[in-house]
Amino acid sequence: MRRRTTARAVGVLFFIATAAGVLSVVFLGQPDTELSREAVIQGARTTTTGALMVLIMAAAIAMIPPLIFPVLKERSExxxxxxxxxxxxxxxxxxxxxxxxxxxxxxxREASSPNSSNADARLQAAYTWSQTYDDWGHPVSSIFFCLSVLLLNWVLYRSSMVPRLISAWALAAVAPYLADGLLVMFGVLSLSSPLHTILIVPLAVNEMVLALWLLTRGFNPATPLADASTTRRAEPT
Incomplete structure:
Protein backbone atom coordinates (compact mmCIF):
# COMPACT_ATOMS: atom_id res chain seq x y z
CA MET A 1 0.00 0.00 0.00
CA ARG A 2 2.84 2.37 0.86
CA ARG A 3 4.55 1.80 -2.51
CA ARG A 4 1.25 2.37 -4.27
CA THR A 5 0.74 5.67 -2.46
CA THR A 6 4.31 6.72 -3.25
CA ALA A 7 3.82 5.92 -6.93
CA ARG A 8 0.64 7.98 -7.10
CA ALA A 9 2.20 10.93 -5.29
CA VAL A 10 5.23 10.91 -7.60
CA GLY A 11 2.96 10.68 -10.65
CA VAL A 12 0.92 13.68 -9.47
CA LEU A 13 4.08 15.70 -8.84
CA PHE A 14 5.39 14.92 -12.32
CA PHE A 15 2.12 16.22 -13.79
CA ILE A 16 2.17 19.36 -11.60
CA ALA A 17 5.79 20.13 -12.47
CA THR A 18 5.17 19.76 -16.20
CA ALA A 19 1.92 21.74 -16.20
CA ALA A 20 3.48 24.56 -14.16
CA GLY A 21 6.53 24.59 -16.44
CA VAL A 22 4.38 24.92 -19.56
CA LEU A 23 2.29 27.69 -17.98
CA SER A 24 5.42 29.56 -16.93
CA VAL A 25 6.54 29.65 -20.56
CA VAL A 26 3.07 30.84 -21.63
CA PHE A 27 2.94 33.67 -19.08
CA LEU A 28 6.56 34.78 -19.20
CA GLY A 29 6.97 34.32 -22.96
CA GLN A 30 10.14 35.47 -24.65
CA PRO A 31 11.98 38.57 -23.38
CA ASP A 32 11.29 41.76 -25.32
CA THR A 33 14.14 43.37 -27.16
CA GLU A 34 12.77 46.83 -26.31
CA LEU A 35 12.25 47.52 -22.63
CA SER A 36 10.09 50.26 -21.13
CA ARG A 37 8.77 50.83 -17.65
CA GLU A 38 5.24 51.20 -18.97
CA ALA A 39 5.33 47.84 -20.75
CA VAL A 40 6.73 46.06 -17.69
CA ILE A 41 4.14 47.60 -15.36
CA GLN A 42 1.27 46.76 -17.73
CA GLY A 43 2.38 43.14 -17.88
CA ALA A 44 3.21 42.90 -14.18
CA ARG A 45 0.36 40.52 -13.33
CA THR A 46 1.21 38.20 -16.18
CA THR A 47 4.88 38.24 -15.27
CA THR A 48 4.13 37.60 -11.59
CA THR A 49 1.87 34.68 -12.51
CA GLY A 50 4.62 33.23 -14.69
CA ALA A 51 7.13 33.54 -11.85
CA LEU A 52 4.67 31.82 -9.52
CA MET A 53 4.41 28.94 -11.99
CA VAL A 54 8.19 28.58 -11.92
CA LEU A 55 8.10 28.39 -8.12
CA ILE A 56 5.34 25.77 -8.21
CA MET A 57 7.33 23.74 -10.74
CA ALA A 58 10.45 23.95 -8.56
CA ALA A 59 8.50 22.95 -5.45
CA ALA A 60 6.96 19.93 -7.20
CA ILE A 61 10.37 18.80 -8.48
CA ALA A 62 11.90 19.24 -5.02
CA MET A 63 9.27 16.93 -3.48
CA ILE A 64 9.87 14.04 -5.88
CA PRO A 65 13.33 12.84 -4.69
CA PRO A 66 12.48 12.36 -0.97
CA LEU A 67 9.32 10.47 -1.94
CA ILE A 68 10.92 8.10 -4.44
CA PHE A 69 14.27 7.72 -2.66
CA PRO A 70 13.19 4.79 -0.40
CA VAL A 71 11.96 2.88 -3.47
CA LEU A 72 15.12 3.52 -5.48
CA LYS A 73 17.32 2.82 -2.46
CA GLU A 74 16.06 -0.77 -2.40
CA ARG A 75 17.63 -1.27 -5.84
CA SER A 76 20.74 0.94 -5.66
CA GLU A 77 21.51 3.42 -2.90
CA ARG A 109 7.53 50.06 -10.06
CA GLU A 110 10.19 51.76 -7.97
CA ALA A 111 11.54 53.50 -11.05
CA SER A 112 8.13 55.02 -11.77
CA SER A 113 8.41 57.08 -8.60
CA PRO A 114 9.12 60.79 -9.26
CA ASN A 115 11.90 60.77 -6.67
CA SER A 116 13.66 57.81 -8.21
CA SER A 117 17.10 58.49 -9.65
CA ASN A 118 18.90 56.49 -12.34
CA ALA A 119 15.65 54.64 -12.88
CA ASP A 120 16.32 53.55 -16.44
CA ALA A 121 19.82 52.33 -15.61
CA ARG A 122 18.65 50.20 -12.69
CA LEU A 123 15.76 48.81 -14.68
CA GLN A 124 18.07 47.90 -17.55
CA ALA A 125 20.48 46.22 -15.11
CA ALA A 126 17.69 44.08 -13.65
CA TYR A 127 16.44 43.22 -17.11
CA THR A 128 19.94 42.29 -18.27
CA TRP A 129 20.33 40.02 -15.24
CA SER A 130 17.04 38.29 -16.07
CA GLN A 131 18.01 37.84 -19.72
CA THR A 132 21.39 36.45 -18.70
CA TYR A 133 19.61 33.70 -16.80
CA ASP A 134 17.75 32.76 -19.96
CA ASP A 135 21.13 32.22 -21.60
CA TRP A 136 22.68 29.99 -18.90
CA GLY A 137 19.99 28.99 -16.40
CA HIS A 138 17.86 26.87 -18.71
CA PRO A 139 20.68 24.89 -20.34
CA VAL A 140 22.56 24.24 -17.08
CA SER A 141 19.42 23.11 -15.26
CA SER A 142 18.65 20.93 -18.28
CA ILE A 143 21.98 19.15 -17.88
CA PHE A 144 21.19 18.19 -14.28
CA PHE A 145 17.66 17.24 -15.30
CA CYS A 146 19.11 14.90 -17.93
CA LEU A 147 21.43 13.40 -15.33
CA SER A 148 18.47 12.72 -13.05
CA VAL A 149 16.58 11.11 -15.94
CA LEU A 150 19.51 8.80 -16.65
CA LEU A 151 19.85 7.76 -13.00
CA LEU A 152 16.13 7.24 -12.43
CA ASN A 153 15.41 5.34 -15.61
CA TRP A 154 18.52 3.17 -15.38
CA VAL A 155 17.26 1.93 -12.00
CA LEU A 156 13.74 1.50 -13.37
CA TYR A 157 15.03 -0.35 -16.43
CA ARG A 158 17.28 -2.73 -14.49
CA SER A 159 14.67 -3.48 -11.83
CA SER A 160 11.61 -3.51 -14.16
CA MET A 161 9.58 -1.45 -11.68
CA VAL A 162 7.85 0.05 -14.73
CA PRO A 163 7.66 -1.44 -18.23
CA ARG A 164 11.11 -1.44 -19.74
CA LEU A 165 9.74 0.24 -22.86
CA ILE A 166 9.02 3.40 -20.82
CA SER A 167 12.45 3.55 -19.19
CA ALA A 168 14.25 2.63 -22.43
CA TRP A 169 12.32 5.40 -24.20
CA ALA A 170 13.53 7.89 -21.56
CA LEU A 171 17.15 6.71 -21.84
CA ALA A 172 17.00 7.29 -25.61
CA ALA A 173 15.06 10.59 -25.45
CA VAL A 174 17.53 12.13 -23.01
CA ALA A 175 20.11 12.47 -25.81
CA PRO A 176 18.21 15.09 -27.90
CA TYR A 177 17.15 16.88 -24.70
CA LEU A 178 20.76 17.16 -23.58
CA ALA A 179 21.81 18.26 -27.06
CA ASP A 180 19.21 21.03 -26.89
CA GLY A 181 20.60 22.28 -23.58
CA LEU A 182 24.15 22.35 -24.90
CA LEU A 183 23.12 24.09 -28.14
CA VAL A 184 21.28 26.78 -26.16
CA MET A 185 24.23 27.17 -23.80
CA PHE A 186 26.66 27.81 -26.67
CA GLY A 187 24.25 30.16 -28.44
CA VAL A 188 23.66 27.89 -31.42
CA LEU A 189 19.96 27.53 -30.63
CA SER A 190 17.40 29.86 -29.06
CA LEU A 191 14.50 28.90 -26.81
CA SER A 192 12.10 30.30 -29.41
CA SER A 193 13.42 28.03 -32.16
CA PRO A 194 11.09 25.26 -33.45
CA LEU A 195 14.06 22.89 -33.21
CA HIS A 196 14.15 23.51 -29.46
CA THR A 197 10.62 22.14 -29.16
CA ILE A 198 11.37 19.17 -31.40
CA LEU A 199 14.37 18.18 -29.28
CA ILE A 200 12.63 18.33 -25.91
CA VAL A 201 9.21 16.88 -26.79
CA PRO A 202 10.16 13.15 -26.79
CA LEU A 203 11.40 13.25 -23.19
CA ALA A 204 8.55 15.52 -22.06
CA VAL A 205 5.97 13.10 -23.44
CA ASN A 206 7.83 10.17 -21.89
CA GLU A 207 7.67 11.81 -18.45
CA MET A 208 3.91 12.17 -18.80
CA VAL A 209 3.59 8.51 -19.82
CA LEU A 210 5.64 7.52 -16.77
CA ALA A 211 3.49 9.74 -14.55
CA LEU A 212 0.30 8.18 -15.93
CA TRP A 213 1.67 4.69 -15.39
CA LEU A 214 2.59 5.47 -11.78
CA LEU A 215 -0.86 6.92 -11.16
CA THR A 216 -2.76 3.99 -12.62
CA ARG A 217 -0.50 0.97 -12.09
CA GLY A 218 2.19 1.95 -9.60
CA PHE A 219 5.56 0.22 -9.30
CA ASN A 220 5.81 -3.35 -10.52
CA PRO A 221 7.29 -5.97 -8.20
CA ALA A 222 11.00 -5.71 -8.88
CA THR A 223 14.23 -7.50 -8.20
CA PRO A 224 17.33 -5.78 -6.77
CA LEU A 225 20.08 -4.62 -9.08
CA ALA A 226 22.05 -7.76 -8.37
CA ASP A 227 23.79 -9.77 -11.01
CA ALA A 228 21.66 -12.67 -12.16
CA SER A 229 24.59 -15.08 -12.01
CA THR A 230 25.02 -14.32 -8.30
CA THR A 231 21.40 -15.21 -7.72
CA ARG A 232 21.80 -18.49 -9.58
CA ARG A 233 24.86 -19.43 -7.55
CA ALA A 234 22.90 -18.87 -4.37
CA GLU A 235 20.23 -21.37 -5.42
CA PRO A 236 20.66 -24.99 -4.28
CA THR A 237 21.72 -27.41 -7.01
Missing part, protein backbone atom coordinates in the same frame (compact mmCIF):
# COMPACT_ATOMS: atom_id res chain seq x y z
CA UNK A 78 24.31 5.24 -4.81
CA UNK A 79 22.06 5.83 -7.82
CA UNK A 80 19.21 6.90 -5.53
CA UNK A 81 21.49 9.44 -3.82
CA UNK A 82 22.70 10.64 -7.21
CA UNK A 83 19.09 11.22 -8.26
CA UNK A 84 18.40 13.27 -5.13
CA UNK A 85 21.50 15.42 -5.65
CA UNK A 86 20.91 16.04 -9.37
CA UNK A 87 17.29 17.07 -8.84
CA UNK A 88 18.24 19.31 -5.92
CA UNK A 89 20.81 21.14 -8.04
CA UNK A 90 18.22 21.45 -10.81
CA UNK A 91 15.77 23.12 -8.41
CA UNK A 92 18.42 25.58 -7.21
CA UNK A 93 19.16 26.52 -10.81
CA UNK A 94 15.46 26.98 -11.59
CA UNK A 95 14.81 29.54 -8.85
CA UNK A 96 16.46 32.52 -10.64
CA UNK A 97 13.88 31.94 -13.38
CA UNK A 98 11.29 33.26 -10.93
CA UNK A 99 13.47 35.80 -9.13
CA UNK A 100 14.61 37.59 -12.31
CA UNK A 101 11.16 38.56 -13.68
CA UNK A 102 9.95 39.55 -10.20
CA UNK A 103 13.01 41.75 -9.77
CA UNK A 104 12.32 43.49 -13.09
CA UNK A 105 8.72 44.19 -12.03
CA UNK A 106 9.81 45.49 -8.61
CA UNK A 107 12.48 47.79 -10.07
CA UNK A 108 10.08 49.11 -12.74
Missing amino acids: PLALGYVVSRTVEVVLLLPGAIGPLMVVAVS
